[in-house]
Amino acid sequence: MTIIELVAKEARPERRKIIAAALTSGIANAIVLAMINQVTQEGSRGANAQFLTLFVFAVVLYIVGARANYHRTTTVLERALHRIRTRVVEKVERADMEKLERIGAAEIYDRITDNVAVISESAGRLAFFLQSLCIIAASTLYLASISLPAFVLIALLIVGGFTLYASRNQEISAYFIRAAQTRLTFFNQLTDLLEGFKEVKFSRRRGRELREDMVQTSGALRDDTKKANALLDDNFIFGTCVLFAALGAVVFILPLRIESLGESQQKLIAGILFVWGPLGGCTGGLPAYLRSNVALSAIDDLERKLDEALEAGGGKATEDPWQGRLATALEAHEIRYSYGDGGDGGDGKAAFRIGPMSLRIAAGETVFIVGGNGSGKSTFLKNLTGLYRPRFGSLSVDGVPVTEANVAAYRELFSAIYSDFHLFSKVYGLTGVAEPKVHALIEQMQLQHKTSFAGDRFTRRDLSTGQRKRLAMIVTLLEDRPICVFDEWAADQDPEFRKYFYEELLPSLKQRGKTVLAVSHDDRYFHCADRVITLEYGKIRAIEPGSGSAFKPPATHSATKPGA
Numbered sequence: 001m002t003i004i005e006l007v008a009k010e011a012r013p014e015r016r017k018i019i020a021a022a023l024t025s026g027i028a029n030a031i032v033l034a035m036i037n038q039v040t041q042e043g044s045r046g047a048n049a050q051f052l053t054l055f056v057f058a059v060v061l062y063i064v065g066a067r068a069n070y071h072r073t074t075t076v077l078e079r080a081l082h083r084i085r086t087r088v089v090e091k092v093e094r095a096d097m098e099k100l101e102r103i104g105a106a107e108i109y110d111r112i113t114d115n116v117a118v119i120s121e122s123a124g125r126l127a128f129f130l131q132s133l134c135i136i137a138a139s140t141l142y143l144a145s146i147s148l149p150a151f152v153l154i155a156l157l158i159v160g161g162f163t164l165y166a167s168r169n170q171e172i173s174a175y176f177i178r179a180a181q182t183r184l185t186f187f188n189q190l191t192d193l194l195e196g197f198k199e200v201k202f203s204r205r206r207g208r209e210l211r212e213d214m215v216q217t218s219g220a221l222r223d224d225t226k227k228a229n230a231l232l233d234d235n236f237i238f239g240t241c242v243l244f245a246a247l248g249a250v251v252f253i254l255p256l257r258i259e260s261l262g263e264s265q266q267k268l269i270a271g272i273l274f275v276w277g278p279l280g281g282c283t284g285g286l287p288a289y290l291r292s293n294v295a296l297s298a299i300d301d302l303e304r305k306l307d308e309a310l311e312a313g314g315g316k317a318t319e320d321p322w323q324g325r326l327a328t329a330l331e332a333h334e335i336r337y338s339y340g341d342g343g344d345g346g347d348g349k350a351a352f353r354i355g356p357m358s359l360r361i362a363a364g365e366t367v368f369i370v371g372g373n374g375s376g377k378s379t380f381l382k383n384l385t386g387l388y389r390p391r392f393g394s395l396s397v398d399g400v401p402v403t404e405a406n407v408a409a410y411r412e413l414f415s416a417i418y419s420d421f422h423l424f425s426k427v428y429g430l431t432g433v434a435e436p437k438v439h440a441l442i443e444q445m446q447l448q449h450k451t452s453f454a455g456d457r458f459t460r461r462d463l464s465t466g467q468r469k470r471l472a473m474i475v476t477l478l479e480d481r482p483i484c485v486f487d488e489w490a491a492d493q494d495p496e497f498r499k500y501f502y503e504e505l506l507p508s509l510k511q512r513g514k515t516v517l518a519v520s521h522d523d524r525y526f527h528c529a530d531r532v533i534t535l536e537y538g539k540i541r542a543i544e545p546g547s548g549s550a551f552k553p554p555a556t557h558s559a560t561k562p563g564a
C-alpha cells in the first residue's frame, strides 16, 4: 500500500471534502495568476478597486481551501497512524510468545516509532502535493486558454519529464528498503552496546570490535542513504531542467512557429513561472513520499508477521471454566515441546526438546523443580503456565482440559516471577489497590527504606536485582492467584532473606492454600517442599518427597522414566 492509498482509504468519508478544498485553493491560485496577468497587461487602467476586491477574494478563497486541505489531510493521516499503532499493539498483545520472540524487539520498536514518524512527517507534503496538482491543473487550463499549441507543447514536456523523473523511483526505493534493514542491525548493535556497557568497560578490545562493527553498519547506512539521495538530487535537477525547457520553448521556439503569439508570450511565461513553485513542490516532495512508502510497507510487513504470530484462536480465548480457582489438581499429560519447528535451525544442532512428561500437582502442594543448567526447567514451566503451547499432549485443571478457547483464563491461574521478569512503571492489572496493603507488603519485604507506593506506582524501581525481585514478589502477593511460580527467585537474595523465603514465605503461601512451583538450586532447603522433581535433558529423572516433608505423593502422578 502506498501512502496515497492509505490516505484515500482512511479518508473515505471526507475524501470529497479534501479534494474540494484542494481544488478551491488550486482554482483560487489560478484566478490570482489570471488577474495579475490581466492587470499587468492593462497597466494603470487595470489596477482598479474591482480587480483589487476580486484579488482579495481569490486570496481569501485560497486561504480557506488550503487550510481545509492541510488540516484535513493531517487529521486523516494521523488518524490512520493512530489506528496502525493501536492495531500493532493489539496484535503484539495477542501474539504467541514463542513466535513474537522470533520476530524480535528491534523490528517492532523501529516500525512503531521511527517508521510511523517518517509517515507522520509526510502529512504536510502530501497536502501540498494535492494542492500543487490542483494548482497545476487549473493553471495549465489557463495556459491552454492563452494558446492551445503552446499548452500542448508545455504539457508534453512536463508529462514526458515527469515520466522520466519517476522511472528511477524503484531504484531509489530499493536503497531506502536496504537502509531500513541496516537500521535494524544498527539498532541491535546499539542495544548490545547499552546493555553490555559493563562488559565493554572491562575490555577495550571488546569495545573496539563492537565499535568497528557499528561504524561499518553506520557506513552502510550512510552509503545507501547517500546513493538514494544522490538519485533524488539528480531527479530534482532534471525536473528543474524540464521547467527551463518549457520556458525556453515559449521564449525561443514558439515565436518561430506561431506568429500570432505576440503578447500571449508574456502571459505564458508568467503562467509557467507561476506553476514553477507547485511543480517544485511535487518533485521536491518525492523523497518524503518514497520514504513514507518504504516505511509503510515495512509496517505492513511487520503486521503480516504479527498476523502469522497470532495465538491459535486469534489470541481471543474467552472461556473461563475455573473462575480463578484451583480445586483439586493441575495435570500435564504426556506433554512434549520443542523450540522452533523442531528441526535443527540450519546449524546441524537439534532444537532443544522436553518430554514426554506427565505430572499431577495437587492443589496446595509445594513443588520444587531442580536440575542442571539447560535441563529444561524454564522451558517446562513456560509450557506448564501456558506461555508456550505443548506440541503434543495436554494440560488440564480440575479435570478440565486447557484449550485454545480457555488458555487466557488458564494463564490467569498463575502468578509467575521468571528470572527475566519485568517490573512495570505502574502496577497494571492491580490499579486502585489499597495503598496501606501495599505498604504492609513493602515492610514485609524489608524495602520500606528503599521505596514506597503512591498513585499505583512504586516510587523507586532502580533497586538491586534482589530488591527488584522482592518488588515482583509484592505484585505476586497482591495478585493473590491460586498457583505461584518462582523461577530461581531466591538466587539473588541474601542468606537471611533466602531463609525467610523458604522457611516463612513458602509455608505461609501453603497455609493460604496456594500451590507453589519453585525452581531451586538450594538443596539445603529441599525439606521445605512437598516434592522435588528433578529434570535432566528435558525429561523428568526423579520425583522425590521433599526431605522432612509429610507430603505423600498423590497416587495418580506418573513420571516418564529417563530414556522413555
Ligand SMILES: Nc1ncnc2c1ncn2[C@@H]1O[C@H](COP(=O)(O)OP(=O)(O)OP(=O)(O)O)[C@@H](O)[C@H]1O
Pocket (backbone or CB within 6 Å): 101, 339, 340, 352, 371, 372, 373, 374, 375, 376, 377, 378, 379, 380
Ligand atoms: N528461545 C529459545 N530458542 C531456542 N532454544 C532455546 C530457547 N530458550 C532456551 N532454549 C534451549 O532450551 C534449553 C533449556 O533451557 P531452559 O532455560 O529451559 O533451561 P533451565 O533448566 O531453566 O536452565 P538454567 O538453570 O540455566 O536456567 C537450553 O539449553 C537452550 O538450548
